Amino acid sequence: MKATAIAGSNIALIKYWGNRDEALRLPMNNSISITLDNAYTTTTVEFDARLKAEEVVINGQPMSGAEKNRVTRFLDALRVRLGFADYARVQSENNFPMASGIASSASAFAALAKATVGARGLDLTPAQISGLARLGSGSAARSVLGGFVEWQTGSGDADSVAVELAPPAHWHICDVIAIVATGEKKVKSTEGHTTAHSSPLYPARLAHVATTLEPLRRSIANRDFATLGDIAELDALSMHAVMMTATPSLLYWTPATTRLLHSIREWRAEGLPAYFTLDAGPNVHILTLPAEVETLRARLKAIPEVERVLVCNPGEGTRLVETHLF
Numbered sequence: 001m002k003a004t005a006i007a008g009s010n011i012a013l014i015k016y017w018g019n020r021d022e023a024l025r026l027p028m029n030n031s032i033s034i035t036l037d038n039a040y041t042t043t044t045v046e047f048d049a050r051l052k053a054e055e056v057v058i059n060g061q062p063m064s065g066a067e068k069n070r071v072t073r074f075l076d077a078l079r080v081r082l083g084f085a086d087y088a089r090v091q092s093e094n095n096f097p098m099a100s101g102i103a104s105s106a107s108a109f110a111a112l113a114k115a116t117v118g119a120r121g122l123d124l125t126p127a128q129i130s131g132l133a134r135l136g137s138g139s140a141a142r143s144v145l146g147g148f149v150e151w152q153t154g155s156g157d158a159d160s161v162a163v164e165l166a167p168p169a170h171w172h173i174c175d176v177i178a179i180v181a182t183g184e185k186k187v188k189s190t191e192g193h194t195t196a197h198s199s200p201l202y203p204a205r206l207a208h209v210a211t212t213l214e215p216l217r218r219s220i221a222n223r224d225f226a227t228l229g230d231i232a233e234l235d236a237l238s239m240h241a242v243m244m245t246a247t248p249s250l251l252y253w254t255p256a257t258t259r260l261l262h263s264i265r266e267w268r269a270e271g272l273p274a275y276f277t278l279d280a281g282p283n284v285h286i287l288t289l290p291a292e293v294e295t296l297r298a299r300l301k302a303i304p305e306v307e308r309v310l311v312c313n314p315g316e317g318t319r320l321v322e323t324h325l326f
């Protein structure tokens with residue numbers, strides 16, 4: 001009744017923003033991401049028939065209130081779908097700051113889904129676990145798979161799941177994450193998604209995404225970095241344009257964010273293959289190739305607003321491990 005799973009976060013190249021069904025987290029568009037090796041969550045789950053409520057500890061802190069409710073609501077959905085009643089002890093650790101634009105919810109709910117299925121002794125496919133993880137956080141559906149991943153809108157709950165486009169070893173593309181803020185963000189993405197439809201730009205974004213999915217898949221298959229970078233950068237700007245023009249308006253960028261966006265464009269104009277993307281936060285993910293990582297790291301070090309740099313490569317999908325956190 002106890003299992004531990006590790007799940008990498010992921011960075012979307014074509015983003016998920018907006019749902020057609022908020023409760024089931026059925027997205028408006030397909031999204032494509034890279035599962036990351038070096039930004040991960042480890043979660044141990046133990047079911048115990050004697051417990052009267054969930055016990056949730058994240059990064060050493062016992063959770064209560066909204067954070068804990070989100071875990072219980074998620075496990076409630078799994079209890080119904082998988083057919084059991086026990087509450088769980090859950091302990092979870094991230095190796096990166098939570099809620100700061102690195103998708104901690106992606107790795108958190110992917111790990112929790114996998115550990116729950118493992119602890120219950122169930123044998124589910126990655127696609128089935130992806131569908132379960134989606135109920136906790138949309139992007140978690142993608143973190144269940146490794147490497148280059150596409151989450152399909154599907155026709156409903158059963159087939160809105162992620163599939164692997166290419167394994168991690170296919171291409172050693174790098175995500176150099178420039179962390180400019182480690183605090184909790186003000187508006188979490190679950191709430192943010194509900195505002196997408198209010199943006200006058202949203203229909204244009206959805207129409208545009210539909211035209212970039214196939215070119216992005218092809219750029220991954222052909223290891224065409226410039227095409228991938230162009231698509232990812234434009235997509236991040238399109239998502240943030242929707243965020244900014246929604247009601248209420250969401251402005252995740254800080255002066256440090258814009259400074260970095262300008263720097264990356266300047267470096268690229270000088271010949272450095274680097275493209276930016278951003279999630280729902282101020283931190284900047286820089287997509288680059290392995291040979292450029294040290295140059296990039298040195299340049300980022302010279303920017304005072306950059307608090308920390310985290311370098312990730314494509315990583316494995318969510319897996320069970322033998323060592324438990326408790």
Ligand code: PMV
Pocket residue numbers: 011012014015016017031103105106137138139140189190193278279280
């Ligand atoms: O999975 P959520 O609800 O945290 O949404 C993630 C949204 C973005 O990170 C902004 C985009 C994405 O596709 O990961």
